Amino acid sequence: SAIVLNKEDVIGARKACMGSNVSVSYSSEPLMMLRGRGSWLYDETGRRYLDCVNNVAHVGHCHPKVAAASCEQLGLLNTNSRYLHPKRVSYAQRLLATFPPHLGLDTVFMVCSGSEAHDILVLGGAYHGHTSALIELSPYKAPAPDVYRGPVRRDHPRPGPAYADLLADVIRDEVTAKGRKLAAFFAESIPGCAGQLVPPEGYLRAAFEHARAAGAVCIADEVQTGFGRMGSAFWAFDAQGAAPDVVTLGKPIGNGYPMAAVVTRRDIAQAFANGMEYFNTFGGSTAACAVGVAVLDVIAADGLQANAADVGVYVLARLRTLQEKHQLIGDVRGMGLFVGVELVTDRDRRAPAPEQAAAVALACRRRGVLVSTDGRHHNVLKIKPPLCFSRDPLSTLPEWSTSMCT
Ligand code: PMP
Numbered sequence: 001s002a003i004v005l006n007k008e009d010v011i012g013a014r015k016a017c018m019g020s021n022v023s024v025s026y027s028s029e030p031l032m033m034l035r036g037r038g039s040w041l042y043d044e045t046g047r048r049y050l051d052c053v054n055n056v057a058h059v060g061h062c063h064p065k066v067a068a069a070s071c072e073q074l075g076l077l078n079t080n081s082r083y084l085h086p087k088r089v090s091y092a093q094r095l096l097a098t099f100p101p102h103l104g105l106d107t108v109f110m111v112c113s114g115s116e117a118h119d120i121l122v123l124g125g126a127y128h129g130h131t132s133a134l135i136e137l138s139p140y141k142a143p144a145p146d147v148y149r150g151p152v153r154r155d156h157p158r159p160g161p162a163y164a165d166l167l168a169d170v171i172r173d174e175v176t177a178k179g180r181k182l183a184a185f186f187a188e189s190i191p192g193c194a195g196q197l198v199p200p201e202g203y204l205r206a207a208f209e210h211a212r213a214a215g216a217v218c219i220a221d222e223v224q225t226g227f228g229r230m231g232s233a234f235w236a237f238d239a240q241g242a243a244p245d246v247v248t249l250g251k252p253i254g255n256g257y258p259m260a261a262v263v264t265r266r267d268i269a270q271a272f273a274n275g276m277e278y279f280n281t282f283g284g285s286t287a288a289c290a291v292g293v294a295v296l297d298v299i300a301a302d303g304l305q306a307n308a309a310d311v312g313v314y315v316l317a318r319l320r321t322l323q324e325k326h327q328l329i330g331d332v333r334g335m336g337l338f339v340g341v342e343l344v345t346d347r348d349r350r351a352p353a354p355e356q357a358a359a360v361a362l363a364c365r366r367r368g369v370l371v372s373t374d375g376r377h378h379n380v381l382k383i384k385p386p387l388c389f390s391r392d393p394l395s396t397l398p399e400w401s402t403s404m405c406t
Helices: 007-017 064-076 086-096 114-126 132-137 159-174 203-213 266-272 286-301 304-325 354-366
Strands: 033-037 040-043 048-051 107-111 184-188 217-221 246-249 260-264 329-335 338-346 372-374 380-383
Touching: 064 286, 086 107, 086 260, 086 286, 107 114, 107 266, 114 246, 114 260, 159 203, 184 203, 203 217, 260 266, 286 304, 304 329, 304 338, 338 354, 354 372, 354 380
Parallel strands: 184 217, 217 246
Antiparallel strands: 033 040, 040 048, 107 260, 246 260, 329 338, 338 380, 372 380
């Protein structure tokens, strides 16, 4: 192997030559991974870890069809979107075809990261009368639709519309009452960093309707939730019957190849075509398009959306069985393979248990299972594995995973 440094050397060299705020997981006992396959990562000793975190390696670590598509294209041509290329337009068409036709989402901008996808939107929003600086300065925040811990809970008869009404109140008090219009409403279709908060039935649809009535362009952030992870739908907004004007895509779109996209309607895209050319050095590169097509092909060929539905239901059921046994587990929630387990030290008071969540994540890591923690109180264990995840990952490997990647 070309790697000559041992783990201790790497830790030392990393400290010496990289920024100290570049984060590392399990900082007290960091991991060094040298190989990935399906749902598994392999460290320098060859020990394998079940990856329950990586929603970027969406179709499985190092899927041979994706690896082959990128190798082939990198060996043939990789250049920017200023040259015509048949793969670029066919990828755009393939991607757009994954959206419900009635939404009219017919235009795509290819970029390199989820953050860039949002930068484009700030500019787009500017057309609606607010400068980008103003948008950054005035983020009105409505309560997150958290039916476990928030102001409206699962015992409410109609929690979805109730949370949407709370949003409408914020819009009325902070925007329309002041004679203003709302430029944009951003929503992760299922808030992930907030702790896998699956919105109650009808929330997202009604929230978009309220925001749109105040003049906003409605933006669904599908960076974590998209590409079949929900099981019941290819997009999490669609699983909730919501109708965005713009959708931002990232992480899973390239299975680890750095690419992202903004999908919108032509009328909104035209507002962005304000006379300045749009060019992105790496966005929509020939290789990115080849990878993007391969990822869509593999999702379909390997039946990954159906697998996410099946295994997701199973994972939730098993976690709920654990919840019956362990007082520490306050809530289990999720959709498809996007699951959260909220830990509490006291079920009645719902007192967050961040230290216990960190301890569970570390204990899992020592047993060879990688999960992450998140949420406002850092007490939610997140499970969002590659979609080839199986009911019994120890004994069932995807067929392709047994052949070595060459
Ligand atoms: N949106 C969401 C929901 C995300 O989780 C992230 C990354 N964690 C981003 C956007 C930004 O994506 P990137 O890191 O590719 O810039």
